[in-house]
Amino acid sequence: MTGVFSLLPEGQPGLLDPLLSGAWLSGGGEDLPRYLAAGGYAALPEPGRLLDRISAAGLRGRGGAGFPAAVKLAAVRDAPGRPAVVANGEEGEPGSVKDRWLLRHRPHVVLDGMRLAAAVTGAGHGFVYLSDAPAERAVRRALAERPTGLHVDVVRTEHTYVAGEETAVVRRIDGGPALPTAKPPRPFESGVQGAPTLVANVETLARIALMHARPESAEAVAGAHLVTLSGTGREGPATGGPVAGGAALAEVPAGTHLKALADLCGHGRADSVLLGGLFGGLHGAGWADLPLDHDRLAEAGGALGCGALHFLHPEDCPVAVATEAAAYLAAQSARQCGVCVSGTRALAGTLTAVARGTADADASGQLHRWSRGLPGRGACGLLDAAARVVGTLLAHFPDRVDGHRHAVCTACSGPAPEDGRRFTVPVP
Ligand code: SF4
Missing domain, CATH: 1.20.1440 (de novo design (two linked rop proteins))
Structure with missing residues (x-):
């Protein structure tokens, strides 16, 4: 069982809100009329203004590297040729579920973000890249329900650790195996069929859509994170967290301390953590006081990666x-x-x-x-x-x-x- 929780302050828009309130979901999917009523698929903005908003809010990519989203968008926009955009929903880290959850339950917010990214970059062709069958069904349903104005192809791949790496994404979309290639060139220079290509994680795109719908909260939306929490320890005494020794998908504000995340999923007795899925390394003494922040975790020798945290208990080795x-x-x-x-x-x-x-x-x-x-x-x-x-x-x-x-x-x-x-x- 994986619980779903939000630690966002009251009133802050979030990507998990619809599930928590039960208001936007019908039959397990996103309810289009309610999404539209909440500001979804709003009129396309002036591309430069949206890019400025994304830059000012400090949005960073959520696929793992944490690269500034505005810099990547501008690089694709400024490269020669007609760009393409890819909503990358292939999460290779076994400890992460956020991308598949978003595609299964909130396909419209992802497609809306892809539409906005296309507007910023001038792209006319979009791809949704994934391996998860329920996610594919949800995306196809959403596309049939409301076309995005882009030509969109859904591309299925195998589920492997490296299939979501950006050059592997391009190679697979071009008909090859989902394996990384040497860099340079990077996809923003030469991607799908040689076109400058934005390969953006689906959470990054969803946050762009939410920032467009709720511009007054852009900074808070850009700073919040979807995290996947799990642990290997035997269940400990109740810690006040809503799940006892379990796993959770949660949306949390920037800077949340890792101890609060352990408590949230019932791993309050944890004494160490594996960060970033498998990408951010093991951390012992002092881990609990670390904040959820790319730069602070990097200073500590770790990496936030895709936001998956795996807690270890004292009896774990x-x-x-x-x-x-x-x-x-x-x-x-x-x-x-x-x-x-x-x-x-x-x-x-x-x-x-x-x-x-x-x-x-x-x-x-x-x-x-x-x-x-x-x-x-x-x-x-x-x-x-x-x-x-x-x-x-x-x-x-x-x-x-x-x-x-x-x-x-x-x-x-x-x-x-x-x-x-x-x-x-x-x-x-
Ligand atoms: S062989 Fe090269 S491309 Fe493949 S997983 Fe290893 S480092 Fe990545």
Whole structure:
């Protein structure tokens, strides 16, 4: 079970409001007349003014990198050629559900955002890119209900860790495999069929639509986040959170402390966290006081990524968690870059040996060297994610790692699953 919650202040418009109020949903989908009445699909703005609003509000992309949305929009607009826009709903992180939830339950707000992004960039062709069958049905229904004024194609892909990476998106839409390509060029320079292409996460587009409908709240809308919360620990005593030891999709204001998020989903006893899905690394002492903020988390050596947080309880073994993450990432390597194939395999294999207490004396030193030397050497972020998981494990939990040399850890005794099951959250 995954709960759905909002921590937004009273009156602040949010993307989860319709579900919470029950007002906009009928038959599990978004109610078009109510969406229109709430300001959806309003007249197209003067493109420069909307871009200024997005820039002033400080909206950052929600796919993982957190790049300023206005900069990306302007780059596509200014590139030579007729642009295309892509609503990217393929969330590869197993611990994230927000994008599939949005497409399943609020397709109109995403399509409205895509229409606005097309207006800003001058695009005439839009693509909705996804792998989730219920999401596809909802999007097709919404398109039939209200055309966007754009030529829109829905493109289905396989669900893999890397299928949502922006160059993989372009490659798949162009008829190839959903695998990343070397950069440059980036899609804003040469994307779908060579056209400058905006590949925008569906939450980013939804926030643009909400900012257009509620301009007086643009800054608050731009700062809020959809987060997916989960945990591996056994259920602890009730903490006052609405879910006991469960998973949650929540919308929260910028700067919310991570401890408040743990409490929200019943993981109040958590003593560490895995950030950004698998992309932001493990964090121990001091994690609870960190705010949900791209820059502050980066200063702490982490990354917000897609906004998925996985809480660990005192009885969890961080070495076991890191080993499962590394095994999953090694299995998900697209096997295009030699350094990724050998690097992820080496990280996962050596970490497994450490976890079982069979590693040689220099294993930690070797893992340290790889965690520093491997990032940035693959065509996409998968190798970086694996290196960060290992590097942050060593940095934040040296005693727990070392302890595996001296005593058998029951949590680490079996083979590490490669399917990411520990991190997978059901879509609510
Ligand atoms: S870094 Fe790994 S996952 Fe990414 S493109 Fe290269 S081989 Fe594929």
